[in-house]
Structures are given as C-alpha cells and as structure tokens.
Amino acid sequence: MVARRPIALAAGIVLVLEAVGLVLLHLALATILAGQRMSLDGLDPELMVTGVRVMGGVLGAYLVLCGLLLVRIAARDRSPGRGARMVLIACAITHGVLGAVTVGLVGWGAFAFMMAVLGLVVASLTLYAPGGVAPGAVGGAAVSSTGP
Numbered sequence: 513m514v515a516r517r518p519i520a521l522a523a524g525i526v527l528v529l530e531a532v533g534l535v536l537l538h539l540a541l542a543t544i545l546a547g548q549r550m551s552l553d554g555l556d557p558e559l560m561v562t563g564v565r566v567m568g569g570v571l572g573a574y575l576v577l578c579g580l581l582l583v584r585i586a587a588r589d590r591s592p593g594r595g596a597r598m599v600l601i602a603c604a605i606t607h608g609v610l611g612a613v614t615v616g617l618v619g620w621g622a623f624a625f626m627m628a629v630l631g632l633v634v635a636s637l638t639l640y641a642p643g644g645v646a647p648g649a650v651g652g653a654a655v656s657s658t659g660p
Contacts, residue, residue: 539568
C-alpha cells in the first residue's frame with residue numbers, strides 16, 4: 513500500500529517552496545522591467561511593473577493556499593472537501609499548462625520539475641478519493657480481483 517500522507521505532505525511543501533520561488537522571480541522580473549523604462553505599445557512602464565508584482569503575489573498566494581490544503585489533508589489523513597478538491601484540480605491543470613509552456617521557454621529541466629509537481633498533486637488527489645474511500649475499495653471493503 514502506498515503511504516498517502518508523505519506524498520500529500522511532500523506535495524504541500526514543494527508547492528509552498530515553489531510559491532516562494534515564483535514570487536522572487538516575479539520581483540526580479542519587475543526590477544528588470546523597471547530598469548528598462550520602455551513602453552510596450554504605449555503601455556505605461558510603471559503599470560507593467562505593478563502588474564508583474566501583483567501577478568507574482570497572486571500566483572504565490574494561490575500556490576501557498578494549495579500547499580496548505582495538501583499539508584492539512586496529510587495532517588488529517590482524510591479526503592479533501594469538494595471546494596479543496598476543485599482548487600487542487602485547478603492547480604494540477606495549471607502545472608500541466610505551465611509545464612507545456614516552460615519546455616519551450618526555459619528547457620527540459622523546468623518541464624521535469626513542473627511534471628514532478630503535477631505528479632505529486634495528482635497522486636495526492638487520487639490517493640485521497642472523494643468521500644474518504646481509498647482507491648481499490650468499494651463501500652469500505654477492499655475489491656478482490658479474484659471474484660466474490
């Protein structure tokens with residue numbers, strides 16, 4: 513049997529660390545953008561800097577929320593509720609899309625990291641099935657592959 517708690521805990525910790533990294537990356541990008549003082553099609557450079565900072569904060573807060581949800585799931589060792597499950601599914605989709613984008617922009621290393629995080633989130637979601645029923649169990653009883 514796969515240990516559910518360590519996977520959910522690892523996913524939560526990785527998401528929080530990823531949030532910190534993304535916030536720092538967005539702050540660095542905002543600093544570089546502020547030093548350029550260029551306008552993109554007439555857009556105010558200060559608004560672009562503010563937008564990068566706000567987006568970094570929003571994305572970081574979202575990932576921290578997902579990470580805390582996973583840590584809470586691991587601590588309670590119970591299936592997440594409907595709302596938490598939807599947030600984590602959106603997190604998994606986000607990592608899949610960003611993984612596809614990063615392979616072209618950053619490289620295969622970043623893609624591998626994004627897919628590893630995606631795998632941790634999906635594993636956490638599938639190991640904690642809805643309604644608290646473990647995978648391979650129906651109505652609280654284990655499913656036998658040999659028949660009744």
